[in-house]
Amino acid sequence: MIAGIPKGLSELMGQVTGYIYPNEIEIHWSILIVVYPYITGLVAGAFILASLVKVFNVKEVQPTYRLSLLTALAFLLVAPFPLLLHLGHPERSFEIFLTPHLSSAMAMFGFVYAWYLMGVLLLEIWFEYRRDLIVLAGQERFPLKWIHRVLTLFSKDVSDQAVAFDRKAIKAITIIGIPSAFLLHGYVGFIFGSVKANPWWGSVLMPIVFLMSAIVSGIAMVIFLYMVITAMRNEKIDMRCLDRIASFLFYAVIVDFSLEALDFIHRLYESEESIKILGKLISLKLFMNLVVLQILLGMLIPLAILVIARLRHFNEDMRKLLYFTAVILIQMGIFSTRWNVVIGGQLFSKSFRGLMTYKMEMTGLEGLLTALVLLALPFVILTVLIRILPTRRLQDPLPEVL
Amino acid sequence: MNKRQFLKGMILFIPAGQLLETLARQAGAAETGKKEPARQDAEPDAGLGDYRPAEHWYGMGIEIDKCIGCNRCAEACKAENDVPAEPFFFRTWVERYRVMHDGEARVECISVNPQQRRADREGGDDRDVLRTFFVPKLCNQCAHPPCVQVCPVGATFSTRDGVVLIDKDRCIGCRYCIQACPYGARYFDHRANIADKCAFCYHRITKDLLPACVEVCPTQARIFGDLRSKASRLVRFQRMNKVGVLKPALNTEPKVYYAQLDGEVR
Numbered sequence A: 001m002i003a004g005i006p007k008g009l010s011e012l013m014g015q016v017t018g019y020i021y022p023n024e025i026e027i028h029w030s031i032l033i034v035v036y037p038y039i040t041g042l043v044a045g046a047f048i049l050a051s052l053v054k055v056f057n058v059k060e061v062q063p064t065y066r067l068s069l070l071t072a073l074a075f076l077l078v079a080p081f082p083l084l085l086h087l088g089h090p091e092r093s094f095e096i097f098l099t100p101h102l103s104s105a106m107a108m109f110g111f112v113y114a115w116y117l118m119g120v121l122l123l124e125i126w127f128e129y130r131r132d133l134i135v136l137a138g139q140e141r142f143p144l145k146w147i148h149r150v151l152t153l154f155s156k157d158v159s160d161q162a163v164a165f166d167r168k169a170i171k172a173i174t175i176i177g178i179p180s181a182f183l184l185h186g187y188v189g190f191i192f193g194s195v196k197a198n199p200w201w202g203s204v205l206m207p208i209v210f211l212m213s214a215i216v217s218g219i220a221m222v223i224f225l226y227m228v229i230t231a232m233r234n235e236k237i238d239m240r241c242l243d244r245i246a247s248f249l250f251y252a253v254i255v256d257f258s259l260e261a262l263d264f265i266h267r268l269y270e271s272e273e274s275i276k277i278l279g280k281l282i283s284l285k286l287f288m289n290l291v292v293l294q295i296l297l298g299m300l301i302p303l304a305i306l307v308i309a310r311l312r313h314f315n316e317d318m319r320k321l322l323y324f325t326a327v328i329l330i331q332m333g334i335f336s337t338r339w340n341v342v343i344g345g346q347l348f349s350k351s352f353r354g355l356m357t358y359k360m361e362m363t364g365l366e367g368l369l370t371a372l373v374l375l376a377l378p379f380v381i382l383t384v385l386i387r388i389l390p391t392r393r394l395q396d397p398l399p400e401v402l
Numbered sequence B: 001m002n003k004r005q006f007l008k009g010m011i012l013f014i015p016a017g018q019l020l021e022t023l024a025r026q027a028g029a030a031e032t033g034k035k036e037p038a039r040q041d042a043e044p045d046a047g048l049g050d051y052r053p054a055e056h057w058y059g060m061g062i063e064i065d066k067c068i069g070c071n072r073c074a075e076a077c078k079a080e081n082d083v084p085a086e087p088f089f090f091r092t093w094v095e096r097y098r099v100m101h102d103g104e105a106r107v108e109c110i111s112v113n114p115q116q117r118r119a120d121r122e123g124g125d126d127r128d129v130l131r132t133f134f135v136p137k138l139c140n141q142c143a144h145p146p147c148v149q150v151c152p153v154g155a156t157f158s159t160r161d162g163v164v165l166i167d168k169d170r171c172i173g174c175r176y177c178i179q180a181c182p183y184g185a186r187y188f189d190h191r192a193n194i195a196d197k198c199a200f201c202y203h204r205i206t207k208d209l210l211p212a213c214v215e216v217c218p219t220q221a222r223i224f225g226d227l228r229s230k231a232s233r234l235v236r237f238q239r240m241n242k243v244g245v246l247k248p249a250l251n252t253e254p255k256v257y258y259a260q261l262d263g264e265v266r
Helices: A008-013 A031-055 A059-078 A080-086 A106-139 A144-151 A160-193 A206-232 A239-270 A275-285 A287-311 A316-342 A368-388 B003-035 B072-081 B114-122 B146-150 B176-180 B212-216 B233-240
Strands: B058-063 B092-100 B105-109 B129-138 B156-158 B164-166 B187-189 B194-196 B222-226 B256-259
Touching (some): A031 A059, A031 A080, A031 A206, A031 A316, A059 A080, A059 A106, A059 A368, A080 A368, A106 A144, A106 A160, A144 A368, A160 A206, A239 A275, A239 A316, B058 B129, B072 B092, B072 B212, B146 B176, B212 B222, B222 B233
Parallel strands (some): B058 B256
Antiparallel strands (some): B058 B222
């Protein structure tokens, strides 16, 4: 045994069914690469929910506007970590910025990420919070006072004109932001969809399916956070807001489901060279994750719950319970979707003659524990962000302090 | 903040951005300058002596009917190129195909372990076998390589003599190339944390030597040559045989050509 070669690989040789190319025994993209599209999907989805308020003037959703932005930011800040931890040479990752290879979809990561973080999200948050932070800084003591002053970049203008400019800026940024959010997650889908060697991935629908599932997961996450945060603060949930978001979630799930069904039927009907091995992949390796977790528990049951919640006139508590159950199932379903794409795409041989096994590490750098930490980290960041940046807008008109 | 103040801010912000960009460029130039003292576009063949890459276009021919499945090529390759000894890291390997009477094809990779090899050979009932043959596999050195296309930092690249190489000092170990290769020709070298694969023994062919696998093949099932030279053995091989490549529908334009290629081979 040569130092550094993962111990489990020899064991996996006994778990191959059929024939695989010998080099294929190792599953190269681990659970961390499952976490990555899951997280970016939440970012894109949360941002798109936020933009409903600003671009499409959906007033009911206003109570979750700031929460959506902060959710997007918290997850976006964590998004590069699964990638960095996965690299063989993370210390060389800056090469992607300095000498990007322009024909590579992956080389665009840095630019898409930087643009979305700095050109869209931080800018929108800054304009959204600027006035409130100036007001807050005027009322507070050290250290929050200084944190807020620094965050406003020492601007002090709260005149009506300035606030009007903020609003205009936010609208402009959101209009640019929607295609940017599409780009961010569509591009992640493209990374997989453009691999022609892999029939499970190589599909023109992949970026669009990624995008729709991103919207589903992002909206569901914001509903979840909104319900949890209001409960923790002992506040009353704005049911008009919740019902409205839930109806968006319902439509998003329908579109997502239709797209995935289209993809599935199309593959089955075309029945290309790879169909036999993909059939085996689903029946032998992915049945639980794909059929039970992703489709049944993660999509059909939540869809049924949302339909029931819409059709029957339940009281508020019952609706809350239904929504809450649905969004948790949806999160699990979307995580399974990411798993089935990333891991599923590596469980069959490109010789189309055999299946491999993925044995997840528990404690290693690319193990379950790291993945759980990375999944928990955005919530920690969000808690800090909410402390610094209040999710509720300060009342108009301004207090006397200024 | 009014419009005037915003614009003022932008006037400061833009030159600051340019300053950062200049600094980054300088840092980048210093870094690449260190590795390549002679700029590539100025003197492309510097350091190669008399060897002129642009004058060659390498490929390999494989005559399937000549392969006896002795696995000497795979062993020689492992020794020559310091490929990990494990039975799942190969730059080249040999597949045994047994097509049965019912049409089913049974495929296996010939083991590097002699005992396992003997056991594989003796197992199974030969009466049901319709035809059987061996297929050596290696990196196809595609003229249109998907691995090169997807590498985010350009660490894997096509040389002008038609070989796909990996810059070990530049590879970040993202493994996108491994995913993109339709032939399973790449593996991850855990000792250096980079992707690796067959390089046609580039250190040998640039000195007019044959790749190790070709050198040791006892039946001359592998033919290495220069497609630019009409006198090369590879051109003769192509003239004398009907040849095929693996997975032509993927448009990777492989430069490993197989004679007597069976439809079952993928």
